[in-house]
Protein backbone atom coordinates (compact mmCIF):
# COMPACT_ATOMS: atom_id res chain seq x y z
CA UNK A 10 0.00 0.00 0.00
CA UNK A 11 1.48 3.35 -0.99
CA UNK A 12 1.50 6.14 1.51
CA UNK A 13 2.00 9.72 0.39
CA UNK A 14 3.63 10.69 3.70
CA UNK A 15 5.93 7.69 4.01
CA UNK A 16 9.09 9.58 3.15
CA UNK A 17 8.24 12.20 5.76
CA UNK A 18 8.13 9.63 8.55
CA UNK A 19 11.24 8.58 10.44
CA UNK A 20 13.25 5.71 8.92
CA UNK A 21 12.15 3.41 11.73
CA UNK A 22 8.47 4.05 11.18
CA UNK A 23 8.79 3.87 7.39
CA UNK A 24 10.08 0.30 7.68
CA UNK A 25 7.53 -0.77 10.26
CA UNK A 26 4.87 -3.39 9.78
CA UNK A 27 2.15 -2.87 12.34
CA UNK A 28 0.96 -5.49 14.79
CA UNK A 29 -2.19 -7.12 13.44
CA UNK A 30 -4.62 -7.89 16.24
CA UNK A 31 -7.37 -10.46 15.90
CA UNK A 32 -10.60 -9.18 14.38
CA UNK A 33 -13.35 -8.23 16.80
CA UNK A 34 -15.86 -11.05 17.20
CA UNK A 35 -18.84 -8.94 16.08
CA UNK A 36 -17.17 -7.96 12.80
CA UNK A 37 -16.17 -11.50 12.04
CA UNK A 38 -19.64 -12.84 12.75
CA UNK A 39 -21.13 -10.24 10.42
CA UNK A 40 -18.64 -11.12 7.68
CA UNK A 41 -19.27 -14.84 7.94
CA UNK A 42 -22.98 -14.58 8.64
CA UNK A 43 -22.64 -16.61 11.81
CA UNK A 44 -23.35 -16.08 15.49
CA UNK A 45 -22.34 -17.80 18.68
CA UNK A 46 -18.64 -17.89 17.76
CA UNK A 47 -15.91 -18.43 20.30
CA UNK A 48 -12.67 -16.46 20.42
CA UNK A 49 -9.60 -18.44 21.32
CA UNK A 50 -7.23 -16.12 19.52
CA UNK A 51 -5.74 -13.59 21.93
CA UNK A 52 -4.85 -15.51 25.08
CA UNK A 53 -7.65 -13.85 26.97
CA UNK A 54 -9.06 -15.20 30.22
CA UNK A 55 -12.14 -17.33 29.40
CA UNK A 56 -13.67 -16.71 32.83
CA UNK A 57 -14.40 -13.08 32.06
CA UNK A 58 -13.67 -10.45 34.70
CA UNK A 59 -14.23 -11.43 38.32
CA UNK A 60 -17.37 -10.36 40.15
CA UNK A 61 -15.25 -8.19 42.44
CA UNK A 62 -13.74 -6.36 39.48
CA UNK A 63 -17.18 -5.66 38.04
CA UNK A 64 -18.35 -4.30 41.36
CA UNK A 65 -15.45 -1.93 41.84
CA UNK A 66 -15.79 -0.67 38.27
CA UNK A 67 -19.43 0.24 38.87
CA UNK A 68 -18.31 2.34 41.82
CA UNK A 69 -15.70 4.16 39.75
CA UNK A 70 -18.10 5.43 37.10
CA UNK A 71 -19.15 8.56 38.96
CA UNK A 72 -15.52 9.73 39.10
CA UNK A 73 -14.82 9.43 35.39
CA UNK A 74 -14.75 13.20 34.95
CA UNK A 75 -11.56 13.27 37.03
CA UNK A 76 -8.11 12.40 35.75
CA UNK A 77 -6.75 9.19 37.21
CA UNK A 78 -4.04 9.24 39.87
CA UNK A 79 -1.07 9.74 37.55
CA UNK A 80 1.32 8.14 40.02
CA UNK A 81 -0.88 5.09 40.51
CA UNK A 82 -0.04 5.48 44.17
CA UNK A 83 -2.31 2.80 45.61
CA UNK A 84 -1.76 0.11 43.03
CA UNK A 85 2.00 0.65 43.09
CA UNK A 86 1.97 0.28 46.87
CA UNK A 87 -0.06 -2.93 46.67
CA UNK A 88 2.34 -4.28 44.04
CA UNK A 89 5.33 -3.27 46.13
CA UNK A 90 3.92 -5.21 49.08
CA UNK A 91 3.32 -8.19 46.84
CA UNK A 92 6.83 -8.17 45.45
CA UNK A 93 8.62 -7.04 48.58
CA UNK A 94 10.18 -4.04 46.87
CA UNK A 95 10.01 -0.25 47.10
CA UNK A 96 7.14 1.39 45.15
CA UNK A 97 9.74 3.42 43.23
CA UNK A 98 10.77 0.18 41.49
CA UNK A 99 7.36 -0.12 39.86
CA UNK A 100 6.39 1.54 36.59
CA UNK A 101 2.77 1.20 35.52
CA UNK A 102 1.79 0.86 31.89
CA UNK A 103 -1.28 0.96 29.71
CA UNK A 104 -0.77 -2.79 29.45
CA UNK A 105 2.75 -4.17 29.67
CA UNK A 106 3.09 -3.41 25.94
CA UNK A 107 3.22 0.22 26.98
CA UNK A 108 6.13 -0.51 29.31
CA UNK A 109 7.96 -2.39 26.54
CA UNK A 110 7.49 0.66 24.35
CA UNK A 111 8.84 2.96 27.06
CA UNK A 112 11.90 0.72 27.45
CA UNK A 113 12.59 0.99 23.73
CA UNK A 114 12.18 4.76 23.72
CA UNK A 115 14.51 5.18 26.68
CA UNK A 116 17.28 2.76 25.74
CA UNK A 117 17.10 2.20 21.98
CA UNK A 118 17.56 4.44 18.96
CA UNK A 119 19.43 4.69 15.70
CA UNK A 120 22.81 2.99 15.99
CA UNK A 121 21.86 0.73 18.89
CA UNK A 122 20.72 -2.88 18.90
CA UNK A 123 18.13 -5.04 20.63
CA UNK A 124 18.61 -8.79 20.90
CA UNK A 125 15.73 -11.24 20.98
CA UNK A 126 14.86 -14.71 19.77
CA UNK A 127 13.30 -15.96 16.58
CA UNK A 128 9.57 -16.60 17.30
CA UNK A 129 9.69 -14.13 20.21
CA UNK A 130 6.67 -11.97 21.06
CA UNK A 131 5.79 -9.70 18.12
CA UNK A 132 5.92 -6.49 20.12
CA UNK A 133 9.74 -6.63 20.52
CA UNK A 134 10.51 -6.13 16.80
CA UNK A 135 7.87 -3.40 16.59
CA UNK A 136 9.12 -1.26 19.48
CA UNK A 137 12.72 -1.78 18.32
CA UNK A 138 12.02 -0.80 14.73
CA UNK A 139 9.82 2.14 15.73
CA UNK A 140 12.74 3.95 17.35
CA UNK A 141 15.11 3.14 14.48
CA UNK A 142 17.21 0.59 16.37
CA UNK A 143 18.45 -2.66 14.84
CA UNK A 144 16.94 -5.99 15.81
CA UNK A 145 19.36 -8.89 16.25
CA UNK A 146 17.16 -11.94 15.94
CA UNK A 147 18.79 -15.11 17.26
CA UNK A 148 17.75 -18.52 15.90
CA UNK A 149 15.47 -20.39 18.27
CA UNK A 150 16.35 -23.78 19.71
CA UNK A 151 13.44 -26.26 19.73
CA UNK A 152 11.16 -23.22 19.29
CA UNK A 153 12.51 -21.73 22.55
CA UNK A 154 15.08 -19.03 23.27
CA UNK A 155 18.74 -20.01 22.82
CA UNK A 156 20.26 -17.95 25.63
CA UNK A 157 23.84 -18.88 24.70
CA UNK A 158 23.19 -17.70 21.17
CA UNK A 159 21.57 -14.54 22.48
CA UNK A 160 24.53 -13.85 24.75
CA UNK A 161 26.86 -14.29 21.79
CA UNK A 162 24.76 -11.80 19.79
CA UNK A 163 25.29 -9.03 22.34
CA UNK A 164 27.76 -6.39 21.13
CA UNK A 165 28.83 -3.02 22.48
CA UNK A 166 25.88 -1.56 20.56
CA UNK A 167 23.35 -3.74 22.38
CA UNK A 168 21.26 -1.79 24.84
CA UNK A 169 18.32 -4.17 25.41
CA UNK A 170 17.75 -7.92 25.43
CA UNK A 171 14.13 -9.09 25.40
CA UNK A 172 13.44 -12.49 26.96
CA UNK A 173 9.85 -13.77 27.06
CA UNK A 174 9.49 -16.38 29.78
CA UNK A 175 7.36 -18.16 28.86
CA UNK A 176 7.32 -17.07 25.25
CA UNK A 177 4.27 -16.27 23.17
CA UNK A 178 3.41 -17.80 20.64
CA UNK A 179 5.46 -20.92 21.43
CA UNK A 180 4.71 -21.43 25.14
CA UNK A 181 8.33 -22.45 25.75
CA UNK A 182 10.06 -21.53 28.99
CA UNK A 183 13.51 -21.13 30.51
CA UNK A 184 14.57 -22.47 33.88
CA UNK A 185 16.10 -20.45 36.71
CA UNK A 186 19.59 -21.80 36.13
CA UNK A 187 19.63 -20.73 32.48
CA UNK A 188 18.25 -17.24 33.12
CA UNK A 189 20.58 -16.70 36.07
CA UNK A 190 23.60 -17.81 34.05
CA UNK A 191 22.61 -15.32 31.36
CA UNK A 192 22.25 -12.48 33.88
CA UNK A 193 25.63 -13.28 35.38
CA UNK A 194 27.37 -13.34 31.99
CA UNK A 195 25.85 -10.39 30.17
CA UNK A 196 27.25 -6.88 30.54
CA UNK A 197 25.65 -4.80 33.29
CA UNK A 198 25.31 -2.07 30.69
CA UNK A 199 22.71 -4.09 28.81
CA UNK A 200 19.10 -3.84 29.99
CA UNK A 201 17.65 -7.35 30.21
CA UNK A 202 13.86 -7.39 29.99
CA UNK A 203 12.28 -10.58 31.28
CA UNK A 204 8.67 -10.53 30.10
CA UNK A 205 6.61 -12.66 32.48
CA UNK A 206 3.13 -12.04 31.06
CA UNK A 207 2.11 -15.65 31.77
CA UNK A 208 3.91 -15.97 35.12
CA UNK A 209 0.84 -17.00 37.12
CA UNK A 210 0.09 -19.99 34.89
CA UNK A 211 3.50 -21.60 35.12
CA UNK A 212 3.66 -24.60 37.41
CA UNK A 213 7.23 -25.79 36.99
CA UNK A 214 9.58 -26.19 39.95
CA UNK A 215 12.57 -24.68 38.11
CA UNK A 216 10.71 -21.70 36.67
CA UNK A 217 12.25 -18.50 38.04
CA UNK A 218 10.46 -15.60 39.69
CA UNK A 219 13.00 -13.06 38.49
CA UNK A 220 11.24 -10.27 40.41
CA UNK A 221 13.16 -11.61 43.43
CA UNK A 222 16.49 -10.99 41.66
CA UNK A 223 16.21 -7.22 41.36
CA UNK A 224 18.64 -6.49 44.19
CA UNK A 225 21.26 -8.68 42.51
CA UNK A 226 21.03 -7.33 38.97
CA UNK A 227 20.48 -3.59 38.53
CA UNK A 228 20.10 -4.06 34.75
CA UNK A 229 17.13 -6.44 35.12
CA UNK A 230 13.62 -5.28 34.17
CA UNK A 231 10.74 -7.68 34.83
CA UNK A 232 7.37 -7.06 33.19
CA UNK A 233 4.04 -8.44 34.34
CA UNK A 234 0.45 -7.90 33.24
CA UNK A 235 -3.14 -7.98 34.42
CA UNK A 236 -4.27 -9.00 30.93
CA UNK A 237 -3.95 -12.75 31.20
CA UNK A 238 -4.49 -14.66 34.47
CA UNK A 239 -6.08 -11.61 36.16
CA UNK A 240 -8.65 -11.31 33.39
CA UNK A 241 -8.73 -7.59 32.61
CA UNK A 242 -7.05 -7.32 29.20
CA UNK A 243 -9.63 -4.76 28.07
CA UNK A 244 -8.66 -2.31 30.79
CA UNK A 245 -4.97 -2.29 29.80
CA UNK A 246 -2.75 -2.48 32.84
CA UNK A 247 0.69 -3.95 33.21
CA UNK A 248 3.89 -2.94 34.98
CA UNK A 249 7.60 -3.34 35.29
CA UNK A 250 9.81 -4.02 38.28
CA UNK A 251 13.27 -2.55 37.98
CA UNK A 252 16.06 -0.65 39.66
CA UNK A 253 14.77 2.81 40.72
CA UNK A 254 17.18 4.47 38.26
CA UNK A 255 15.65 2.52 35.38
CA UNK A 256 12.17 3.39 36.64
CA UNK A 257 13.22 7.05 36.79
CA UNK A 258 14.13 6.97 33.08
CA UNK A 259 10.93 5.14 32.14
CA UNK A 260 8.96 7.78 34.00
CA UNK A 261 10.51 10.49 31.84
CA UNK A 262 8.74 9.14 28.76
CA UNK A 263 5.66 7.69 30.46
CA UNK A 264 2.47 9.56 29.63
CA UNK A 265 1.36 11.09 32.92
CA UNK A 266 -2.04 9.38 32.91
CA UNK A 267 -1.16 6.23 30.98
CA UNK A 268 -2.99 3.89 33.35
CA UNK A 269 -6.63 4.89 33.59
CA UNK A 270 -8.78 5.10 36.69
CA UNK A 271 -10.90 2.04 35.91
CA UNK A 272 -7.75 0.02 35.30
CA UNK A 273 -6.10 1.18 38.53
CA UNK A 274 -9.15 0.33 40.63
CA UNK A 275 -9.74 -3.03 38.94
CA UNK A 276 -6.11 -4.11 39.12
CA UNK A 277 -5.98 -3.45 42.84
CA UNK A 278 -9.02 -5.66 43.38
CA UNK A 279 -7.85 -8.33 40.94
CA UNK A 280 -4.48 -8.56 42.65
CA UNK A 281 -6.17 -9.43 45.94
CA UNK A 282 -8.70 -11.85 44.45
CA UNK A 283 -6.81 -15.07 45.01
CA UNK A 284 -9.89 -17.24 44.43
CA UNK A 285 -10.44 -15.96 40.91
CA UNK A 286 -6.77 -16.42 40.11
CA UNK A 287 -6.77 -19.99 41.42
CA UNK A 288 -9.82 -20.79 39.29
CA UNK A 289 -8.24 -19.25 36.20
CA UNK A 290 -5.14 -21.37 36.69
CA UNK A 291 -7.22 -24.49 37.30
CA UNK A 292 -9.40 -24.00 34.22
CA UNK A 293 -6.25 -23.44 32.20
CA UNK A 294 -4.56 -26.60 33.41
CA UNK A 295 -7.64 -28.67 32.61
CA UNK A 296 -7.96 -27.12 29.18
CA UNK A 297 -4.32 -27.74 28.42
CA UNK A 298 -4.77 -31.44 29.22
CA UNK A 299 -7.88 -31.51 27.06
CA UNK A 300 -5.98 -30.24 24.02
CA UNK A 301 -2.93 -32.42 24.62
CA UNK A 302 -5.08 -35.50 24.83
CA UNK A 303 -7.03 -34.57 21.71
CA UNK A 304 -3.91 -33.76 19.69
CA UNK A 305 -2.38 -37.05 20.72
CA UNK A 306 -5.49 -38.90 19.54
CA UNK A 307 -5.47 -36.94 16.30
CA UNK A 308 -1.79 -37.64 15.71
CA UNK A 309 -0.91 -33.94 15.83
CA UNK A 310 2.33 -32.58 17.22
CA UNK A 311 2.28 -29.57 19.52
CA UNK A 312 4.81 -27.42 21.30
CA UNK A 313 4.60 -28.12 25.05
CA UNK A 314 3.29 -24.90 26.59
CA UNK A 315 3.26 -23.48 30.11
CA UNK A 316 1.12 -20.49 29.11
CA UNK A 317 -2.64 -20.16 28.55
CA UNK A 318 -2.40 -21.21 24.91
CA UNK A 319 -1.08 -24.12 22.90
CA UNK A 320 0.55 -24.06 19.49
CA UNK A 321 -0.11 -27.04 17.29
CA UNK A 322 1.78 -28.14 14.19
CA UNK A 323 -0.77 -28.86 11.45
CA UNK A 324 1.93 -29.75 8.90
CA UNK A 325 -0.02 -27.92 6.24
CA UNK A 326 -1.01 -24.34 5.54
CA UNK A 327 -2.61 -23.21 8.79
CA UNK A 328 -4.37 -20.30 7.08
CA UNK A 329 -6.64 -22.79 5.27
CA UNK A 330 -7.50 -24.57 8.49
CA UNK A 331 -8.08 -21.23 10.18
CA UNK A 332 -10.64 -20.39 7.48
CA UNK A 333 -12.39 -23.72 7.97
CA UNK A 334 -12.49 -23.16 11.73
CA UNK A 335 -13.90 -19.66 11.25
CA UNK A 336 -16.76 -21.10 9.19
CA UNK A 337 -17.58 -23.14 12.27
CA UNK A 338 -17.40 -20.10 14.52
CA UNK A 339 -14.07 -20.94 16.10
CA UNK A 340 -11.53 -18.12 16.09
CA UNK A 341 -7.90 -19.13 16.65
CA UNK A 342 -4.62 -17.52 15.69
CA UNK A 343 -2.56 -18.49 12.64
CA UNK A 344 1.01 -17.35 13.22
CA UNK A 345 2.55 -17.04 9.76
CA UNK A 346 3.61 -13.53 10.84
CA UNK A 347 5.98 -15.28 13.26
CA UNK A 348 7.44 -17.38 10.46
CA UNK A 349 5.34 -20.38 11.52
CA UNK A 350 2.86 -20.80 8.63
CA UNK A 351 1.93 -24.39 9.53
CA UNK A 352 1.25 -23.76 13.21
CA UNK A 353 -1.93 -22.60 14.84
CA UNK A 354 -2.03 -20.97 18.27
CA UNK A 355 -5.10 -21.80 20.31
CA UNK A 356 -5.90 -19.97 23.53
CA UNK A 357 -7.18 -22.24 26.28
CA UNK A 358 -10.90 -21.67 26.85
CA UNK A 359 -13.61 -23.15 29.02
CA UNK A 360 -14.00 -26.95 28.70
CA UNK A 361 -16.98 -26.72 26.33
CA UNK A 362 -15.21 -24.13 24.18
CA UNK A 363 -12.14 -26.33 23.94
CA UNK A 364 -14.35 -29.26 22.96
CA UNK A 365 -15.97 -27.22 20.23
CA UNK A 366 -12.58 -26.15 18.93
CA UNK A 367 -11.32 -29.74 18.95
CA UNK A 368 -14.40 -30.94 17.04
CA UNK A 369 -14.06 -28.14 14.52
CA UNK A 370 -10.41 -29.01 14.05
CA UNK A 371 -11.30 -32.66 13.46
CA UNK A 372 -13.86 -31.57 10.84
CA UNK A 373 -11.31 -29.35 9.13
CA UNK A 374 -8.32 -31.67 8.84
Ligand SMILES: *Cc1c(COP(=O)(O)O)cnc(C)c1O
Pocket residue numbers: 052103104105106107130173175176177204206233234235236237242245246247
Ligand atom coordinates in the same frame (compact mmCIF):
# COMPACT_ATOMS: atom_id res chain seq x y z
C1 LIG B 1 -0.06 -10.87 26.18
C2 LIG B 1 1.39 -10.57 26.32
C3 LIG B 1 1.80 -9.42 26.97
C4 LIG B 1 0.81 -8.54 27.67
O1 LIG B 1 0.40 -7.47 26.97
P1 LIG B 1 -0.48 -6.37 27.72
O2 LIG B 1 -0.07 -5.13 27.01
O3 LIG B 1 -0.06 -6.35 29.16
O4 LIG B 1 -1.88 -6.74 27.54
C5 LIG B 1 3.16 -9.18 27.12
N1 LIG B 1 4.06 -10.05 26.67
C6 LIG B 1 3.71 -11.19 26.06
C7 LIG B 1 4.75 -12.16 25.65
C8 LIG B 1 2.35 -11.47 25.85
O5 LIG B 1 1.99 -12.57 25.21
